[in-house]
Amino acid sequence: MVNRFESLVCANCGRNYPTDTHSRCAKCNGILSAHYRLDGGFPTGGAQRGIWQFAEFLPPVREQNIVSLGEGWTPYVKAANYGRKIGLGNLWCKLEGCNPTGSFKDRAASLGLSLAREWRKRGVFTASSGNAAAAVSAYSARAGIRCLVLIRDDSPASKLSQITMYSPVLLRVRNLFESRSALEAAIEQTQLAVPDWLNHFIWAPFNPLLVDAFKTIAYEIALGREVPDYLFVPVAGGDLLFGLYKGFQELREMGRLDSLPKLVAVQGEGADPLVRAIEKGLDTVPDTEPPHTVAGALSVNFGAEYPIVAVRGTGGFGISVSDEEILRGQREIARHEGIFCEVSSATALAAISKAVKVGRIERDASAAAILTGSGFKDYYxxxxxxxxxxxxxxxxxxxxxxxxxxxxxxxxxxxx
Ligand SMILES: [Zn+2]
Structure with missing residues (x-):
């Protein structure tokens, strides 16, 4: 198998960067994006299952350095009962809660820790509201690489309990996600305090290579039976949304798809800076007031421009849903389909229901929800x-x- 990775380049000005760059373009502040050779078709088989089936479309990692717990190839199931209830005939759910630590973040943690091993790094570092912390801690434990996690002070006990089992160096930071500058300052202070130990894998706010781990969700959907007309995606930072966009674009370029699904960015009312920016037609995301939403993993009041690019590039839209709508969605998908998803994931279901009701999507269209995490993640x-x-x-x-x-x-x- 030949790896197709070519280079890490600025999506704006085209400048080249070393593969372990974790920042934006030094020249123009554009986001960095990995380029791959997309000739030669798309593989449908392969010895590996999970995200590593697509290893040739990921940054190069030798097989002996792959850190895996069997992530990826999560179930993609039709939700006919729930669809009937909300008036949509063709509704699908991607069950990312079935990943090893219970969320979609495992895909990026597997890639991130594999790269850490490939590059002989000694320690990894992340800042997280909970799911990324659990994923990075678990995969670090498996890789035998030290791990430090900054976590928000109001993370739910159910998430903290899981993270502590993996025994990372764990530090709660008050108001960690209060603003982009607070987060960036926390990351900088940590790096200054322990510079030689934590020398790799700074996740938040953006890691240009790890986005490619989320492409594999698009690949899996395309290799399955049904690429939906609309794909509803819960958004905090927007890496997942952007990764999906990149994946579908690559599939189109390789001749596997005629048209991209319309990507819909979903946030909770009271924590929806991205949705507001999209609705106003802005190219950047202004900060909003302190966030309030029952969707804890999406509790942000700042955002970035790259998810806007994904939404506009597919003809999608942004939509916010209330706490009441989110909790109803979580309850009804469990009651009618047997799916227990994280409350933050239920934003996608609530948004589909709302979009059908107000006529933003046609009743004969097909739609899918990325259910990002397991209900066991945050059951308070x-x-x-x-x-x-x-x-x-x-x-x-x-x-x-x-x-x-x-x-x-x-x-x-x-x-x-
Ligand atoms: Zn640039």
Whole structure:
């Protein structure tokens, strides 16, 4: 297998950069993007499963340096029951919660730690609201490479519990994601404090090579049965959205796709700087007020321009959804399809429902939601439900309590 990587170049001015560059273009501040040779068709087979099936379209890593837990090739399932409920005949869900640590970030962590090994780095470093921290910590443990994680101080206990199991050096930082400048200052301070140890893999706010790990989601969808007309993507930083865009563009260039799905950027109301910028037709994303949304992984008040490029380049749009709509989406996809997704992932479902209702997408169109994480990631919002479950105080009281439950459900069904 021949690797197709050519160079890391500024998408704006075309200047070349070394492959381990983690910043923007020094000359024009443009984002850097990896270029690949796209002649010679697209592979449909390969010995490896998961994202490494597509290794020739990723930055070069020798096989012995690949750090993998079996990430990628997550289920892509039709959600006919939920689709019928919201009035859309053809609805699909990509279940990224099925990745090894429970979120789509595993794809990038696998690539990032493999590159760290390939480049003989001693330590990795990330700043995260939770899912990236878990993924990087897990893959670092597997790679035997030291890991330091800056985490926001209000991350849910369910996420922190998982991260601590992997034993990274973990530091909570108050107001870490308060603004882009706060995040950048935190990253800089950390690098200054431990310069020789943490010398690789600075994830936030943007890592130009790791975006390519998210391309593999586009590849998997294209190799499957159904490329949707619309693809709804929860957005915080926008790496996932941009990676999908890059993947679909490459597929079109290789003759695997006639047209790109329209990419829809989804955020929570109260934390939607990108959606507002798109709606105003801006080329940059102004900061907004401090974020408030039940979608914890999407709680941002700043953004970048590259997701705008992805949305515009496909004829998509941006849409915000309320806490109530998000929680309803999370509950209904579980109730009607058996899918327990992270509350932040449910923004995509809420957005599809809303887009159908207000006529932003046609009822005979096909749509898909990237469900970025598992429901086990962040279950605080529904933990209160446990106290509402009826209790049989003794074995002998089971029939009485059970009939009361079934009668109540029958009544509810009649009303609905
Ligand atoms: Zn440039």
């Amino acid at each position: 919002p529904i933990v209160s439900e446990a106290s509402k479950i009826p209790l049989a105080e003794s074995v002998s009281s089971i029939p009485r309590v059970l009939h009361a439950i079934l009668d109540a459900r029958a009544d509810a069904a009649r009303i609905n």
